[in-house]
Amino acid sequence: MSDDEDLTGRLRAGLAREGAAVAPRADVADLTDRIATRSRRNQRVLSVAAAVLLIAGVATGVAVGRNTGSHTTTQTAATQPEGGVHGLVPGASGGADSMMAGPEVAAGSLTKVLVRTANGVTLRVYAVGSGTVGGPVEPQPSGGAPAPVPTTKPGPCTVTSDTFQVEASTDDVAVAQPFGTTLTGTSTTATEQVVGVAEGHPFVVVLVRGSGSADQRVVASVGSTRDVAIATALPGDAGWVAALALPLAPGATTLPGSIGVDWSPSTGGAERLAPLLTLTEQAPTASTPLPNGQNCGSPTPTTLPGSGECLKLQVPGASTSSCPKTTLPPTCTYVNPGGPAESVKPGATAPELTPGTVCGCPTTTSSCTAPACPADAPCPTTPPCRPDVNCSAPTPGPGVAGGGSGSSSGSSGSAN
């Protein structure tokens, strides 16, 4: 017998002897208990794991929600200067999204100017401090009303003067829109925008900006709706501003008539500094720089190739030098019939337009006769609309073409 066989033999014998030394006893009851215990333990583990996952999910959701909310708040607070409000962009006030389309206000400090409620519309007016609307800021004279600083090469769609952010809200509509104004000397400017058309609750927001004493009473009217407001002085002897609201009939897509804006010293009321602003049927909105007594004319239809009948804003009869520099909103706004207003930033590709579209690209005009984007202004050039015109297809009838949130474009003069 070899050593290996001897060793393995001894191993077998020893292991067999060792194995025989124990007396195993099968215990089904014990096994049953162990199985039941293990089952209960597994169920507990699964329950605890499910509970932990549920709690963690809820906690995560709550944390994410709080972080989202606090993030917005923190962001606003972080960028809010003392005494100011962080720049609001269209749509910031919530409500109808389609109303929010329109010129964007660059982030900047906003200073609360006034809050008033008229005709069921709450108006909140903020002055855009040194912020810009769609372009770089041009230097502003310190104190007093900003003077029209001529520039040899103005930036595209640059607002060089005071800009206001107006939040208008009703029970059905909330919208934030920038209003650009520029004053020359002792002029007064009125700017109107029609909003809420898509929501079926249109109303006209009128922002009147004037220089000099704030002892003014402003009256705005359209159709049978009338609103009277007392002007609010702007800080720093920067003149005054008044905001008015003129609700239109629910579902209206056309103006019931021309919009009249009238202002005069509240003490007398006899002195009428400027006559009315008249809106044409094709141009529901307009910005009206009205130097005292200056007649800048009215829009004149013009036909552009491939665009059907278009309305080119001109101011016949006015001398270039006598017309003020007009600052208009920074983005090009397109209002397709029955659809919401769409905005395109300068340089962007304009959306496809449908007949009846009202479009306009704001720009800084240096004359009343040829409002157009500067040569270096990359405003949308997609046919059929040019940046400096409001276009409309052959209109089936009068009315507010496209309705919606029309933005001011070009200098439309008043009749008288």
Next chain:
Amino acid sequence: MHDAAAPVPGARLQAVTPGEGGSSTTFVDCYLAHHDALVRLAYVLTGSADTAQDLVQDAFVGLHRRWGSVDQPVAYVRRSVVNGATSHHRRTARTRRNEVPGADRERLLEAVPSRADQPDELADALRSLPDRQRAAIVLRYYADLPDAAIADALGCRVGTVASLIHRGLAALREVIQP
């Protein structure tokens, strides 16, 4: 003691694979048929009757959970027993390595399985082998398993089994035949 007729929770058990537990064998039948042999195997591996009993019971609990998906129930339980014995040896080794003074040390040493009732030179030598070598030798020379079954129980390749057994025998030879 058990009552073979006693109901077992979750006793909708499938038949054991023919050749292992016989056809149409229930879980309880499998348990009763292989329990004793597995306890003895566990005892040879661990040297503790109580530990062996616990290992086998726990192995069958695990088998019960996987009864419907295990093709080789006995092989599964055997592998569980071998793994449990390995874990037992590791725990025991850790306990011995701990420096515990006084009464605590004595109490812990009492808990360590001892074969003082079987003072066998070969058993001591076998106990000194590494876990896997010892398990391979036990499975070969006590359970008389082929290399494939040993490899399955140890979770290694067949060639590794031969190597383990060869080195284990060499170590035993040095100890018992200096």
